[in-house]
Amino acid sequence: MAVRNGDLTEKWYEYVYRDRDESVRRFVDNYPDERALSVSCDRFGHDYRFVRPLLSNPDEALRAGKAALSRFLASETDRELQDVYLRVSDLPAKSEVSLADLRATHLNGLYTTRGVVADTGPSRPKVVRAAFRCAKCEDVTRHVPQTGREFRSHAKCPRCSSVGYLF
Ligand SMILES: [Zn+2]
Incomplete structure (x- = not known):
């Protein structure tokens, strides 16, 4: 139910x-x-x-x-x-x-598990906004919000409209 x-x-x-x-x-x-x-x-x-x-x-x-x-x-x-x-x-x-x-x-359920922490490291900063440079026109796109685990840029360069050249 x-x-x-x-x-x-x-x-x-x-x-x-x-x-x-x-x-x-x-x-x-x-x-x-x-x-x-x-x-x-x-x-x-x-x-x-x-x-x-x-x-x-x-x-x-x-x-x-x-x-x-x-x-x-x-x-x-x-x-x-x-x-x-x-x-x-x-x-x-x-x-x-x-x-x-x-x-x-x-997956997607809530469970309890037990373990021993063997090692810890410093917490790593998470990127919330990233800048991308276009490999064709060199234009830099700033402040692209990042939400997931992998970097995401705009689909194409806002300046020269090239697709797949943002790094
Ligand atoms: Zn460009």
Whole structure:
């Protein structure tokens, strides 16, 4: 049985935001120094109508969580929070899968796995805007927004209209 997105938003509101929980308050106060709000799955109790869609379709469930957060903020402050990340911790035991058993069937679902961090490195900056130079006319196109993992330029040079010469 599918749960409508509006219902999920309502559940987030009801379980996490409505009682103006201390952790939510702290998060709002610390934004934008902190952009991630962690919520324990325990807050949703054993409501399978929330937990099931969270595990099977986390993107939608977390989108609903952000919509509910916007609603909460609108009722509390006139602030708007952008680039907020919601994390749900303490997932039910059935969500646990070992790294060795991780398969394509687990794609797009929410799972818990355990491991030991063997090494860490400095966090690498992410390119949000890039500049490209046309190999034909040398014109530089600046401020091209980057959203994915691979660089994307305009399809053709804005100056000389050459295709495939932007690097
Ligand atoms: Zn060009």
